[in-house]
Amino acid sequence: MPAGKKFLLRMIGQTAAIVLAAVILGLTVNHVRPDGLSLVGDWSPEARITSAAGDSLIIPFEEAKGQHDSGRALFLDARSEVWFEMGHIKGAKNLPPNQIDRLFPQVLGDTPKDRLIVAYCDGEHCELSRDLALALLERGFTKVRVLVNGWTLWREAGLPVEEKRP
Amino acid sequence: MKWAGVAIILLRLFLGGLFIYASVDKIFNPAAFAEIIYNYRILSGALINIAAIVLPWLELILGLLLLAGRFMPGAILIGTTLLFFFWTALLFNLARGLDIHCGCFSTQSTEQGSMLWYTFRDTAFLGTGIALFILVWRRSKKQITLETT
Numbered sequence: 001m002p003a004g005k006k007f008l009l010r011m012i013g014q015t016a017a018i019v020l021a022a023v024i025l026g027l028t029v030n031h032v033r034p035d036g037l038s039l040v041g042d043w044s045p046e047a048r049i050t051s052a053a054g055d056s057l058i059i060p061f062e063e064a065k066g067q068h069d070s071g072r073a074l075f076l077d078a079r080s081e082v083w084f085e086m087g088h089i090k091g092a093k094n095l096p097p098n099q100i101d102r103l104f105p106q107v108l109g110d111t112p113k114d115r116l117i118v119a120y121c122d123g124e125h126c127e128l129s130r131d132l133a134l135a136l137l138e139r140g141f142t143k144v145r146v147l148v149n150g151w152t153l154w155r156e157a158g159l160p161v162e163e164k165r166p
Numbered sequence: 167m168k169w170a171g172v173a174i175i176l177l178r179l180f181l182g183g184l185f186i187y188a189s190v191d192k193i194f195n196p197a198a199f200a201e202i203i204y205n206y207r208i209l210s211g212a213l214i215n216i217a218a219i220v221l222p223w224l225e226l227i228l229g230l231l232l233l234a235g236r237f238m239p240g241a242i243l244i245g246t247t248l249l250f251f252f253w254t255a256l257l258f259n260l261a262r263g264l265d266i267h268c269g270c271f272s273t274q275s276t277e278q279g280s281m282l283w284y285t286f287r288d289t290a291f292l293g294t295g296i297a298l299f300i301l302v303w304r305r306s307k308k309q310i311t312l313e314t315t
Contacts, residue, residue, distance in 0.1 A: 007239060007303065010310075014240020018231065022224035030196065030219045037219060043204055123312035125207065133169040150201050 059145035077130035090160035118148025182232030
């Protein structure tokens with residue numbers, strides 16, 4: 001057998017053996033450890049956007065709309081300032097979760113802890129509103145909800161927005 | 167060639183250490199690592215947990231084999247392939263403007279760095295992997311030729 005072919009076969013055999021070992025070891029340890037993961041996770045927004053206690057934080061679109069109309073809810077845009085400036089839900093304040101330490105006093109400093117807060121960003125899988133909601137719960141706010149895909153849904157529904165004219 | 171032997175040892179020690187270092191935090195924090203894989207938005211939901219369960223152990227085994235200099239052809243093929251995947255994933259997210267936590271060596275989101283830096287760093291690692299792959303390939307072919315003649 002030519003040396004190249006023999007090397008190739010050896011390489012493929014070893015690769016298969018190493019991968020197999022990692023799969024067996026990984027699955028075994030995962031099975032035994034108390035914080036093991038389920039083999040197939042649920043990564044849908046419904047499963048992901050929950051409080052530490054496991055309660056869903058998602059606010060249905062119609063409910064969010066009602067709370068906006070009545071003025072009871074404070075809307076927080078979790079996207080970065082650039083996107084916020086380009087356009088946001090009318091009356092919303094801007095609070096990106098990675099800026100929360102700096103911006104918290106001026107954005108939420110005098111907001112009662114039991115005020116309804118609706119956090120939103122853009123896209124089904126945007127994590128910012130979830131991160132912001134969890135951070136606010138940690139800071140003692142009691143009624144924090146997430147409007148999934150908020151900006152897109154809001155605009156498509158023709159609801160009040162504040163946009164920068166180009 | 168003597169320099170090739172020295173280069174193989176240095177490169178495999180470097181990459182071996184790198185893979186072991188990268189695996190440890192992920193092994194201790196599988197849930198956080200799954201979150202990072204999710205954030206890359208590349209794997210479908212059904213595959214995320216399996217990847218988070220197996221990948222760190224693959225890195226650890228790989229790293230140990232590279233340090234020990236055993237199973238080299240297989241270890242370096244997987245190592246280079248992994249580095250290539252990581253590199254592609256970073257490049258892909260850099261291109262679509264998604265700013266994500268690298269999750270390369272730590273599952274903490276406090277890991278500092280920009281996407282550009284991660285990608286640059288990973289390019290260097292990938293280059294190291296490919297260089298080692300070529301060196302091992304050459305040497306092993308020669309050895310096999312000696313064994314069989």
